[in-house]
Amino acid sequence: MKEYRVVEIAEDARTLASDRGFLLVKEKGEEIGRIELDSVSAVICNANWTMLGTPLISKLAEYNIPLVVCDKRSKIPKCALITLDANWRQGKVLEAQARCSIPKNKSAWQSIISAKLEQQGNVLLSYHKDTGAEKLLAYSKKVKSDDIENLEGRGAALYWKELMGEKFKRDKNADNINILFNYGYTILRACAIRFICAAGLHPSLGIHHCSATNTYRLADDIMEPFRVFVDIAVKSIEELGDDRLTAENKKRLCGILNKRYIRNGNFTSVSQMMSDTATDLAKYYLGELKTFEIKTVKSRNLM
Helix, strand or coil, X not given: CCCCEEEEECCXXXXXXXXXXXXXXXXXXXXXXXXXHHHEEEEEECCXXXXXXXXXXXXXXXXXXXXXXXXXXXXXXXXXXXXXXXXXXXXXXXXXXXXXXXXXXXXXXXXXXXXXXXXXXXXXXXXXXXXXXXXXXXXXXXXXXXXXXXXXXXXXXXXXXXXXXCCCCCCCCCXXXXXXXXXXXXXXXXXXXXXXXXXXXXXXXCCCCCCCCCCCHHHHHHCHHHHHHHHHHHHHHHHHCCCCCCHHHHHHHHHHHHCEEEECCEEEXXXXXXXXXHHHHHHXXXXXXXXXXXXXXXXXXXX
């Protein structure tokens, strides 16, 4: 199974270039690192300034590698450069996506939230939070079209309380352990954008997320069931006693993409799960799949 790596540029004055299938990182003209382009999942820039040229941007597009620029403090993505030609039937898939009926998208969102709640329940089970887990698993079976009863929101309040404790509040603008969640979700979002484009879909055409200012609505939709893998990593970091965004903790969070789990009887990675989800969604839009479903990882296979 192919492993993907996230390249983060966090220091100022780095120069990025490409050479014979490799991404090069330079400092003051001297090469300080290189990595094969076909193993790069995303390039994330957190530095105040980074130098790169049109040839590299073109090469990143050729390899379907999103270039994500983040806010330096919060680590929240602000923009991303993506390829517009990543699938052999791009036009057909995009047309089907754009013409998808509202009821069909509502059904897809129902499946996404059902999978998210089930996965959250399995996470709590793995931490022996049985009472909360049972409630979330029960919620997952009751989700209706478009989640009109907002079981996602009710489940989130329960999930965070059980996983992180009574005092924890998920706040993407907070200067505490929330920055670790922000960083992990940024990695997940970049990965989602890549696989959405690879499936021939457009990341701006969402299923449920509909903010006019959100360019990557579909990425935010399909990553929902997979956020728990970031949560597990952050929880593990907290248990080690250092919840700062250190280089070592960044490495741990980047590692979630290649983390392997048993799902539906087979070993797979988080990256592959997201790729499968995007591919299945494209088939669902094209009518090649009657239903859109996302398999989850059971609690016994999470740790």
